Amino acid sequence: MAVETVASATTTSPDFGPAVALSCRECGERVPLGPVFACAVCFGPLEVAYEFSSGAAEDAEGLRKRIEAGPHNIWRYAPLLPVPADVASKPNLNPGFTKLVKADRLARELGITGGLHVKDDSGNPTHSFKDRVVAIAVEAARNFGLTTLSCSSTGNLAGAVGAAAVRAGFRSCVFIPHDLEDGKVVMAAVYGQDVVGIEGNYDDVNRFCSELIGDPIGEGWGFTNVNLRPYYGEGSKTLAYEICEQLGWRLPDNIIIPIASGSQLTKIDKGLQELIKLGLVEEKPYKIYGAQAEGCSPVSTAFKAGHDVVRPQKPNTIAKSLAIGNPADGPYVLDIARRTGGAVEDVNDDQVVDAIKLLARTEGIFAETAGGVTIGVLKKLVETGQLDPAAETVAINTGDGLKTLDAVAPTTRPSAIIRPTLDSFREAGLA
Template identity: 50%
Template structure:
């Protein structure tokens, strides 16, 4: 809507996967030219999610941070609406709705804890800001929610800074299963650290071998199939509970931000069917040992 208001005719973004699908869909609906740039090693499911809307796809041989720098250069030289560059303030503010929706669904109460996946840090900070907005407008009485950011071991610059007691977020080169969180130089990293401090929250790191475990745990206990970012959140939540940071009787919201069908490659090993001939006896024999 803002891109049209500012009379842009092309909508664009740098993406680790989820944003590109959304941008492509909204661009198609608005009859805008749509351009999405992404790291070439992205999962096929996420690429398909943008391609189906007719967006122009540009696979870049590099990290997300390199893709984002390229988009900044393009935004300087083309009159295009880059959602996470020259349109970033509007894009980031939109994330506050995830705070609004949670409070509404809890009967206009703020949760005790929020566990949020961390990439650029924008989603994490804006959820907290959204809860504070509701206090200021009188829709909820208070928002003492402790904010916890969850990052993958292979890309955890914000969590590392928190654990080191540093106010400086040092860039890293991502090497993680959670490609949607693979932002090595998070633009909102310092703000994320401030949010942790303001809310008396924390940062937690999910080990790479725990990501798939988190995906399976959520699927097998709640019937929700999440992509890798959700696996990071659930693994981080489990760690926080085991550490006593989050108590069983506290209201805790774990933000699951993507569908598992987008990252099927990481869980292919769980497919292990029993092969039988089409007969009753074959079925009974195969099942007898299970």
């Protein structure tokens, strides 16, 4: 065996499993795997490219069995992710393999007859889908020998990064707008790592982070949603893998996905395409639908107007985790919705609150506002004839209602306040 010389600062060679390069989504330019996110040729976004066939020849059945024998978290899909084969042995929050809930009561209420499932990602370690993307970014940071994990965030991501960094053994320093709600500050800061409030709005925080990456201070820093973004994004593919595996290795007819940057939707489509190519599911048509809040609906607006470009908006919605006015992957979302015969739709804040309550009272799932957007849009799609109720549909709940209690608090009250007597209870008319 040859002696290997390791040139990087890390003590082991980077190992990205089946990933072989970064590839520009716009011009196709390929660059080596590294902590970079924009194409040097055309400034397009870089994404991870794979050679799944490399290594031992393995048929679909063998791969399926290998996955099924894996751990009950996203690492069962390590053969399809930019991570080493032994990733499950490294300290990580190990998110994923959340419940796919058969939502018969919700289906009845919405008039869906073809079957409805809710993929409930509130079951992740910090109770949002962010744990999936952060987990992959953490392993990329480990591969690159980075020492500090960071991000710009309005709350959920900061908490997910803080928790993941602690478990994985990194320092973390995350940046948030200085005037965030107390609860979100606590969720980010409780992990005892650095949380820095920036005097400014989320755009100012983002700009500051871009500056920091270019400065010597930022050496050794991995920003999950900036210089580690190509890896981070791949985490969303696992939603596609899990949905298909949990359905018995087959594609649903429709998937409804909330849109913030649009990355989750594009990566779910990428994941479905991979499953088809690898023969893990049988190819058949599927439709992808995007869900936005009316108060931040740049993609939905473009979709309805038949535009290819997405005009930025100034967000104003209670669905803050989706409030990205200039979504990076907006044009790709439009492509996918149109190619698959889906749609992009939006609902207003009242409809978001109603949908949170609808999901809670039919399925016992308490979703955050983003989940309300998704279920609200699902309802609207059925009502407006944009979604076939006889088709099998999966809707994604990306986070937990405990994170956005304020959205429903004003209209969620006790049925009655009574004295501790049976007479008083009888008078309340609830007996």
